[in-house]
Amino acid sequence: MISDINLYKWLISYLAKYRKKYFLLLLVSLLISLLQLVAPQAIKYIIDSIIPEGALNRLYIILVALAIGIVLLITFQSISNLLLRYIQEYPVADLRISLLEHLRKLGVPYIEKVSTGAILNLFNTEITAIQEFYRRILPEITRSVILLLVSIGYLVSIDWRLSLLIIPSFLINYFIGPYFSKLSAKYGNETNILRGDYNKKVYDSIVGVREIKLNNAYDWDNASFIKSFINYKKSEFKLLTINHTRAFFRNLVINIGFILIILISSYLAIKGELTIGSFVAYLFCYFIVMDNLLGMVNILTEQQILKFQIRKVFDFSNLKPSVDENSVQSEYKVNEEFKGEISIRELSFNYGTNFNTIDGLNIEIKPGEKIGLVGESGCGKSTLLKLLMRFYLPVKGEIRIDGIPINSINPHQLRENIGIIFQDPFIYADTVAQNIRYGNPNATDEEIIKAAMDANANEFIMRLPNKYQTIISEKGSSLSGGEKQRIAIARMFLRNPKIVLTDEATSALDNFNEHQVILALNKLFENRTTISIAHRIASIKDYDRILFMKDGNIAEEGTFDELFKYKGEFYNMIKSRRQLM
Secondary structure, eight states: OOOHHHHHHHHHHTTGGGHHHHHHHHHHHHHHHHHHTHHHHHHHHIIIIIHHHTOHHHHHHHHHHHHHHHHHHHHHHHHHHHHHHHHHHHHHHHHHHHHHHHHHHHHHHHHHHSOHHHHHHIIIIIHHHHHHIIIIIHHHHHHHHHHHHHHHHHHHHHOHHHHTTHHHHHHHHHHHHHHHHHHHHHHHHHHHHHHHHHHHHHHHHHHTHHHHHHTTOHHHHHHHHHHHHHHHHHHHHHHHHHHHHHHHHHHHHHHHHHHHHHHHHHHHHHTTSSOHHHHHHHHHHHHHHHHHHHHHHHHHHHHHHHHHHHHHHHHHHTOOOSSOGGGOOOOOOHHHHOOOOEEEEEEEEOSSSSSOSEEEEEEEEOTTOEEEEEOSTTSSHHHHHHHHTTSSOOSEEEEEETTEEGGGSOHHHHHHSEEEEOSSOOOOSSBHHHHHHTTOTTOOHHHHHHHHHHTTOHHHHHTSTTGGGOBOOGGGTTSOHHHHHHHHHHHHHHHOOSEEEEESTTTTOOHHHHHHHHHHHHHHHTTSEEEEEOSSGGGGTTSSEEEEEETTEEEEEEOHHHHHHHTSHHHHHHHHHTSOO
């Protein structure tokens, strides 16, 4: 496990860009600390010198100086607040951006392994802990250290004997405080874990509302939701109880010290060893010192709690992508040279288990050839598409495109020329035009309309209330499955890839929408290398070749007529589905 020093080095590294403002904050904090001592020193001088001597002229001067000091104090505090705001927000913004970029680098393997709720919890809850570090922990420690150095020096200058009374008050809190710190750390970590479980449950309940309603599972889901919420709140209540007890103990220590100082100060004043002005100034400053001293101890305790959350973000930021896309330095100009020939040789892959999803696969595909992939669930069809997109790396063998290993092709260039259409394409909560433009952000309105017409989407788009400027609901819930597919196909027309992959693109559609989508796909497939996973065999009946996959390899291969006449496993699958009999 990484040391705390390295953890905080990582946190502070995000301040490097703003170090000038941070050093300016230190300077302003020093000035604020000095100005905060103006009032007790003025009171001391008024009581000890001005009042006994009746020097009204000097009193007016002191009051004017005190007023100027207050104005300067307020001014510097305003400057400090602005600097703090800058330092609080910008490093966290940089961190969020870097974490989002890192999430993209981790890619599909991480997204498929970790739940969406856990990822959202990381970006919302855990980063909030880091924001708290920049917003409160670091600034408070900085200001407290500066103020304590200045204030303790001032107290010692008044009477070093009284200053010794601060030590037992501090030590009592210091030695007993760790007990509360351990409890806070324990329940802080527990609360953080239960908060993550609760956030995940909230996400599941929202995303799964359709299934909950269809299965009449309201009571079950509510019971699960309430249980998760109660567990989280119980742990949070324990944490709050500990924190309030610690605050009570802190105030008790401060006030015991205050009583001791009054007793000893009164004794010294009676003996003439301490002036009344010094006595009042000391009491005034004592609360400043003790509040900051014990406050800093509590802040250090809080950061121990936050450390659990910060460490999660740190661990995430140091995860190594299973596919290092930055390692590819190829200058292969795919836009100019890409033809679409695919060669798969002795390809094997597994998801971190002893069972190979793809096992010794060999396929040769010519440019412009249309290939249909069929087989029972779990035979490796979708995994093969992911390997072609370089979402994963094979454990053995290689994939070549136009004779070039895809590991040597820049992933950005590779995906510019390979498009994939899923069974349920993602639709953004944006306009129809922007959803299509996602295929090519630089596309003009005319190009978007042409792509929609090629995808047989223009007709239904023109029936929408605001046509291409109609806002689509989240995940495209206001559109039918066929309409979403045609928007996805329009994106592909804008991208104009040389290779098109489809994964069950028509399996969930009714006959009318399936026909419209197949017409659009056939137009898209013209002069492009095509690999289609198909559940409905009729959609790939006219393809150049059909590959029947079983146990991660090719069991049968040929045209539809050849495989049907062969009456092997492909024929048996069709017979069992009663598609062509």
